[in-house]
Amino acid sequence: MLVVGLCVSQTVMLPSGMPLATGVAWAQPAHAPVAGDIVQVTTSRSKLEIAERFAKVLQFPRKILRVDGFDPAVLSVTALAHDQLRVQGITEGITTLVITDENNVISTIDVMVAGDARLLQAVLRREYPNTSVTVTKLKDNVLLRGWVVEPQQITEIVDIAKLYYPNVLNQMKMGGPQQVQLRCKVMEVQRSKMRALGFNFSYLGRNVAFSSTPGTISPLDTLSLPIGGPPGVGLAQSGLRNATMSLGIVGDDFAFGGLLEALREEGLLKIQAEPTIVTRSGEPAKIVSGGEFPIPVPQGLGTIAIEWREFGVRLESVPMILSPNRLKQTIIAEVSERDLANAVTLNSTTVPGLTKRTVETQVEMNFGQTLAIGGLISSRKTAQTSKIPFLGELPWVGAAFRRVNYDEAETELLVLITPEFVAGMDPSQVPDNLP
Secondary structure, X not given: OOEEOOOOOOOOEOOOOOOOOOOOOOOOOOOOOOOOEEEEOOOOEEXXXXXXXXXXXXXXXXXXXXXXXXXXXXEEEEEEEOOEEEEEEOOOEEEEEEEEEOOOOEEEEEEEEEEOOXXXXXXXXXXXXXXXXXXXXXXXXXXXXEEEOOHHHHHHHHXXXXXXXXXXXXXXXXXXXXXXXXXXXXXXXXXXXXXXXXXXXXXXXXXXXEEEOOOOOOOOOEEEOOOOOOOEEEOOHHHHXXXXXXXXXXXXXXXXXXXXXXEEEEOOEEEEEOOEEEEEOOOOEEEEEEEEEEEEEEOHHHOEEEEEEEEEEEEEEEEEEEEOOEEEEEEEEEEEEEEEEEEEEEOOEEEEEEEEEEEEEEEEEEOOOOEEEEEEEEEEEEEEEEEOOOHHHOOOHHHHHEEXXXXXXXXXXXXXXXXXXXXXXXXXXXXXXXX
């Protein structure tokens, strides 16, 4: 005998044509049974999830004697055979099936009827095949959960979901962990220049001799004016070691010789650091190439503490992955050096100041491309004068009696950054339609 008890005194329908058990009221089914997924029930306690308007078939090991305990507003139950039940979700909710078999063994099944979000799920799979997003309907709301490969896809999927449901709960994440490898190269370009400008000369006439040889240019070797003969000029080979131009003029009664030095030298390039670092998307990465110097800080009771201040080259980058081939970077580059010109004295201790040059930028670029940052220039100019006293200070003509060396130390920092995508997804995050 199969008896079905409901909380509202409703009897489970059996298919017509089956033999009636004594004392059981048979109900004619309102529609023909529809076969569904078959679920084997082998334990005394189990759980079952059904989408509304969907059905599943429960297969039991023995004949069913009684079914009761479920809410007919949530779940519809139809007997297909003495050991089979078809359960169909009617509306969202949770109910419990209590089944008693012919051996009086009780099986309890907790049934959850979920909302039907197949239409939205199909739209998302068609429009975003490279994502792995599941859609769950909760009354008038929808829950989006899963993984996407591009940040803008999250906003786009939420906008589509709002066309179907008024309230959207977004729990989607970027697939990852998403990590970026930054290959950096910090180079120092020595743009130092040394300029030397000087002119040495010697004059010898019949009645006068005069020469000017300040600085490091060697004097002329000989200026000769033989009696009764033409004057002569001799240039020593050592006198040409610093000169870039030499000249001489000889007349009937005079001889003039000169050496001109006009030099200019420039330095080259030096690689300071070439690190490779890995950071997560959206997390900062920092590189420091330099050192620290102590700063005394007065404390209470006449004590002094020491704080350390960084100087040198500091590079910070915050990469943000936009797609598998593109990213956005926020970059801060700073060059600092100790500056004794701005030093302060504290308790007879000289504390140097800091000279800083900072650049901050934000760029979008593809993985594998190289970003170059330049223009962080440090410049220092010095001049040294060698002159003949009094004569070298005369206006106009004083330039012939003095020599000036200009030293221009100019250093430019050049930073090269090449980002590379190094993260991979876990197997559970890979969509089913991707290899």
